[in-house]
Amino acid sequence: MEKLWSLYEDILNKYGLVITDDIKIQFKEKLWGAAYEYHPQLVVWSNGKNDLLLDSIKTKELPFDLFLFTLMRFGNYHEQFIYARQVTAHRIVESFHSFLILLKEEKYSSLGGLLRMFLESIAMFEKALRKTQFNISKIEKSLSRAINQRGNSDTIDLGRNHLLEAQNHFTEFENDLNKIVTETYVDWKQYSLNGDLQEYQVKEGFFDPSPQMGYSETIIKMETKLKPHKGESWGMLYTFLCDFTHPSVGSRISGLDFNRSKIHKNGDLWTREMYFNSVSVENELLSSVTKDLVYFSYDLLKLYLDINKQFEGLYKRVKNSSQLLVRNTLFYKNKQNSKTYTMLKKRVNPYNKCICFGDSRFKFCCGNEENW
Structure with missing residues (x-):
């Protein structure tokens, strides 16, 4: 991390951009740490067939x-x-790292494409957070209603229905996260065996990374007060960065002489007369574009850190609701079948991590009926 950051600081200094120690600390904790250090304990996914569950x-x-x-x-x-978040942060760090390497090697034409990936990753993460915000509010309401019905034997069935509402809302939440972290279109296990490629096919419930999925619309809808240092919106920046995936952009920014190149019209016929400079000739356009891309990289880094603040606030609510869902499920199930608590204690080691993935051992958490 230190080597990567040192390279970035050298590049920023070259282009007259001073970065604060606070940004470096946040980069280490919120981006690098999210990608490589703060791993989930265990991830339990369903196959989308929720009826059985x-x-x-x-x-x-x-x-x-x-x-x-x-x-x-x-x-x-x-x-x-x-x-x-880990999947998002990992992709961003790798894009960021590749950007710095190419910049150092003066390979300019691919720089915008890497920042495009950076922005797309942030936008999809922000979209998932917006949907989480919407779902977690519904979950909290349903759980509150389920808890309020627990003390009245006449309304147990009503409470159980509210609990099922919360479970269904969590399923919606899970499906949204699946679009970021689920298995991709390539059968990697099969590929590892024989190296075969597969035809592109849209799969139901999977995230389609192709342009028709509407990255541009997702970026325009991002809820943030930050703006890039140029342009009125992140959508404008995305349009600019997308142009770097066009085959001709490399020649345009690194060698095309705009002063000598001309377009001629002869009746209905248009012709373009193009002149290219030697790569050794100083190119003002290339210098300007490169400086802007360096500044945009800093804009995107700050954008991720801003979006991550939303994640941290939502994480506490998701964790609290997730644990409440486990405990209330146990409570209502035990009301329905009094053997539930006995079977649970027989099946789970009291000193194992709790089944709600909280901070305590099972014995002192969901293994204690009083905590339900």
Whole structure:
């Protein structure tokens, strides 16, 4: 991390941009740390077939292994949330690192494409956070109603229905995170065996990274007060960065002489007369573009840190709701089948990590009926 940051500081100094120690600390903790240090303990994913899992809650008879897996899945939502950020941060750091290497080697034409990936990753993460904000509000309301019905035997069924609402809302939350972290289109296991490539096919419920998924619209809708140092919006910046994936952009910024190159019109016929400078000739356009890209990299770094603040606030709410969901599921299931608590204690080691993925051992957390 120190080597990467030292390279970045040298480049920023070259272009007259001073970076604060506070940004460096945040980069280390919030981006580098999110990518390489703060890993989830365990990620429990379902296969999207939720009816079977919810039936294990609804029915009186206990298929207990499935019920236990369901509890762990409920308790694991905040771990999935961490994993979504980790995947995003990892992609951003790698794009950022590649950007600095190419910049140092003076390979300019690919720089914008790397910053485009940087911005796309941030935008998809921010979109997931917006949807999480929407879902977690619904989850909290449903859980509150379920908790309020616990003390009245006449309204137990009503409370159980509110609990099922919360579980369904969490499923929506999980599906949104799946679009960031789920398996991609390539069958990597098959590829590792024989190196075969596969035809591109859209799969239901999978995130499609192709342009038609509307990155531009997602970027325009980002909720942040920050703006890039040039342009009125992140959408404008995205349009600029997208042009770097055009085949001709390298020649345009590194060799095309705009003063000598001309377009001629002869009737309905248009011709372009193009002149290129030697790569050794100083290129004002290239210098300007490169400086802007360096500044844009700093803009994007600050944008990620701003979006990450939303993550940290939501994470506490997701973790709290996830644990409440586990405990209330246990409470209502035990009301339905009094063997639940006994079977749970038999099946889970009291000194293992708790099934709600909290900070305490099972014995002192969900293994204690008083905590429900």
